[in-house]
Amino acid sequence: MKFTSKTLDPVTTLTQCAIVPVFEGGKLSSSARAINSASGGSLKALLKREDISGKHGESVLLPLIDSVKAERVLLVGCGPKGKMSEAQFNTLLGKITHLIKGKKLEKITVFFDELSVAGKDRNWQAQRVATTLALSSYHFDQFKSKRTRHKSLKQVTYASSSQAYNRGLNQALTTGLAIAKGMGVARDLGNMPGNACTPNYLASEARKLARKHPALSSRILSEKQMQDLGMGSFLSVTAGTVEPARMIVMQYQGAAKSQRPHILVGKGITFDSGGISLKPGAGMDEMKFDMCGAASVFGVLNTVLALKLPINLVCIVAAAENMPSGQATKPGDIVTSMSGQTIEVLNTDAEGRLVLCDALTYAEQFKPQSVIDIATLTGACVVALGNHAHGLYSNDDKLAGELLDCGQAVNDKAWHMPLWPEYDKQLKSNFADMANIGGRNAGSVTAACFLARFTKKYAWAHLDIAGTAWNSGGNKGATGRPVALLSEYLIRQSGKGRRGGKKTSR
Numbered sequence: 001m002k003f004t005s006k007t008l009d010p011v012t013t014l015t016q017c018a019i020v021p022v023f024e025g026g027k028l029s030s031s032a033r034a035i036n037s038a039s040g041g042s043l044k045a046l047l048k049r050e051d052i053s054g055k056h057g058e059s060v061l062l063p064l065i066d067s068v069k070a071e072r073v074l075l076v077g078c079g080p081k082g083k084m085s086e087a088q089f090n091t092l093l094g095k096i097t098h099l100i101k102g103k104k105l106e107k108i109t110v111f112f113d114e115l116s117v118a119g120k121d122r123n124w125q126a127q128r129v130a131t132t133l134a135l136s137s138y139h140f141d142q143f144k145s146k147r148t149r150h151k152s153l154k155q156v157t158y159a160s161s162s163q164a165y166n167r168g169l170n171q172a173l174t175t176g177l178a179i180a181k182g183m184g185v186a187r188d189l190g191n192m193p194g195n196a197c198t199p200n201y202l203a204s205e206a207r208k209l210a211r212k213h214p215a216l217s218s219r220i221l222s223e224k225q226m227q228d229l230g231m232g233s234f235l236s237v238t239a240g241t242v243e244p245a246r247m248i249v250m251q252y253q254g255a256a257k258s259q260r261p262h263i264l265v266g267k268g269i270t271f272d273s274g275g276i277s278l279k280p281g282a283g284m285d286e287m288k289f290d291m292c293g294a295a296s297v298f299g300v301l302n303t304v305l306a307l308k309l310p311i312n313l314v315c316i317v318a319a320a321e322n323m324p325s326g327q328a329t330k331p332g333d334i335v336t337s338m339s340g341q342t343i344e345v346l347n348t349d350a351e352g353r354l355v356l357c358d359a360l361t362y363a364e365q366f367k368p369q370s371v372i373d374i375a376t377l378t379g380a381c382v383v384a385l386g387n388h389a390h391g392l393y394s395n396d397d398k399l400a401g402e403l404l405d406c407g408q409a410v411n412d413k414a415w416h417m418p419l420w421p422e423y424d425k426q427l428k429s430n431f432a433d434m435a436n437i438g439g440r441n442a443g444s445v446t447a448a449c450f451l452a453r454f455t456k457k458y459a460w461a462h463l464d465i466a467g468t469a470w471n472s473g474g475n476k477g478a479t480g481r482p483v484a485l486l487s488e489y490l491i492r493q494s495g496k497g498r499r500g501g502k503k504t505s506r
Contacts, residue, residue: 001137001153003130003177005169008109008159011038011068015109015157018070019096022047023081024054031111031159032075038067043075052077056088057095061103070109074099082116089117090411093129097136104151111159113169122165123172126158128411130176131183131484138184140191140477178306179410179487183480186292186299190470190478194271194288199246199319202268202294206248206317209298213305215254221247231358233337237351238320240275240328245320247359248294252304252313254494261312262493263368264301264486265359267352267375268294268319275322275348276330283472290352292469292478293374294319299483304490311494314366318355322348334432338362339454344432352377353450354436360454369493370399371460373451374482380443382467390414390482391464393448399459403489412485414463417445424449 010018010031021029026047028036036043042065046052052060058077065073076092078084084092100108110129113122137152158173160166189197189205203220210218223244226234231247238245248268251261272290273279279287294317301315329335333345335354338361343354352375363371381391390407392414394400400416407414423445426438434453438446448462468481 001134001177002155003158003173005126005158005160005166005173007161007163007166008157010034010070010111010159013109013159014069015071015107016105017072017074017100017103017108019074019076019108019110019112021078021112021115022052022054022075023078025080027054027081029111029114030161031114035065035068035073039065042066046075055079056084057091059095059099061099072103078115084115084117086117086120086411089115089125089128093132097132100153101136106151106153107155108153109157109159113159113161113165123168124409126169126172127176129158130156130173131180134177134180135183135480138187140188143193175307175491178303179484181306182299182303182487183483185302186295186480186483187478189295189298190289190292192288194321197270197288197291198243199268199270199321200244202270202291202317202319203246203248205298206250209301209305210250216250216252216305219249221249226358229362230336230338230340232335233343233354234318234320234358236329236333236335236345237269237275237322237354240325241321241323243270243321247362248317248319250301250315252301252315254304254308255310255312259312260369261314261366262490263314263316263363263366263371264297265316265318265356265363265371265373266294266297267291267356267373267377268317269322269352269355270319272322272349272351273324275351276324276328277347277349278324279349286470286472286476289470289478290376291319292376293465295478296374296465296469296481296483296486299480300486300490303483303487307491307496309490309494309496311490313490314363314368316359316363318359320355322351337454341434341453342432344429344435346435347437350437350447353447356451357454360451360460364457368458371455371458372403372463372486373460374463374465374486376466376469377464378444378447378466380447381464384444385415385467387467387471388413390468390485391417391444392461393417393419393452393464394461395419395452395455396459396461399461402492403461403485406488406492407482407485410484410488412482414482414485417448419445419448419452424452
């Protein structure tokens, strides 16, 4: 898909569909006024007939307007002029994508540069348009015997009111598209079945990516190498499966070697049966999504590569299956982590933290600026926050604040949760340094407290995405979250981002 910003006349622009705003009270945008004038007042006539009033979310699709080159004109109601909220803008984009898909349009022109969203600038608006419209073309049918030929958007032109804005708008469109591509990668990996997307498959994807990009290198640790490093916690999870586990390390160098890297760590349980602590059968198919943390790491890396960010980044994926067998780890077993700390495994279905803790210890050697792990870690987080916000935990308030702000900026929100000593005490074990669960109460918090014990040497944040990584039901599928949040964070850390996308003068 191609996105470009150009200074265009809405009357003479050749396009399959021109998307034009109108406002409450019969007020026309400048693009709507130009079309109205060229067509002898046709838009004003629509307003008088009340076919559209300009209220937020209304729309009218007009084919073949006299003296206008566009094949169709889609009028969209934007409410009172200058008073649109961020949430209303996102809702408006959702409605537009639905209408476009219904008409199977391939080339459109968006006349949105004159819209005003509270607290945001025109570049933020363009980036959101690019991400939303690019994702509207996503589909996953790789495993169907008859793949449908989809007719989807190929070209979007973002009309600018001045040539002076085009450079910034084009950069914003490029960023929005790169984020959408990263989310698509994460969705693809998440949607794959567990018999195809194995730890070895993820390792092969890492090698493939490294061959394609000179700035990227990959290293795959085998179970023998992990054993030599003392990763007894990680290996306890994979003991019951015939699929070998893999620790995948991808290093991107976009800045000087002297610059300390940022690190992303992804939980990559490619299928989670629960192990000996077997999950209920209903809905167990969705446990192929238990590697969505790893999928989001691959997605963010693809975004970083597309934008060639001047930053150093290490991506670590802890990939394994969790299956029951005669060799599987049993409840009550005690294992030793890479850090030397011992863990009593009271529940083998609390396996994500067991692979992550060794990955987090492994991350120490890179002397990172920040470490963020991403995991579909606990059902308790779904109970606490539903499917709207990621659970965010951190040992560094500055890092947590930056991530919260990034989530708000790209509509990929997180919520700051506590890491208090009172919760940490729930991990007490009579037989080991700690237990891998802290009881029924505050399950998401105690899981984060467990991980925090392995992150004393750097600034760390944990995103529990159990409620946000995929949708269930008729719309079942991976969401690609939190690729947008993490991409925004790394863009800002590279110095190329806009701090919060604050509104500038028009």
